[in-house]
Amino acid sequence: MLLDGVDHVACLTHDPARLGSFYAAVFDAEIGPTERHGQDGEETMTVMRIGPHTELNVFTIPSSDEADRQTPMWHRGRLDHLGLRASSYATFATIRERLVAHGASDGTVSDFGAAWSMFFRDPDGLEGEVLVPKAADGSHPVAG
Template structure:
């Protein structure tokens, strides 16, 4: 393959500080500084590093209502949810406990053949999924 994973996923949030705390607390993510972005000076971007090669690029755009639009699965637009790869079975178990403690998941683990999966909702209402290969 010519690719080595995902570099970043960009989305709009209304509260990047809350979102950064969630990803930091649950996934040990590193939250970078918030910087101005865009031409009018009102938009900001914050990078949240979630893996060695992967970031969440979170934009706050005043008066943009897209962050409020969360509908049932397959009704959320072109990108429905984000799947995050756990580093190991132990990491998956730790993440599961943190998500349940944060009230972001009921902890149900799904068996999808070669992987185990668990769904969660972040503070913005975005649905996420954590996966780990069964052979790990």
């Protein structure tokens, strides 16, 4: 393959501090400073490192109401949801516990063939999914 994963996903928010707190608490994300961005002086950007090579580039644009728009799955436009890969069964279980504790997921884990999957919704309403590849024996990542 010519690519090595996803570098970043850009999204909009009205509250980068709240969003950063969520991703830091649940995913151990590293949250950078919010800095001015763009030509008109209105836009800001906050970089949230969510993996060794992956970031959320979070923009705030006060004159835009796009961050308020929420629609059902498969009707959200070209970017419908964010899929994140857990590094192991143990981290998947930790993320699951944190998402449930934050009220962002009911903790349901679904069998998606080659991977286990769990959906969540961040504080801005963006739907996300955490996946972990199945172990060779197909065991459940949060069995117990």
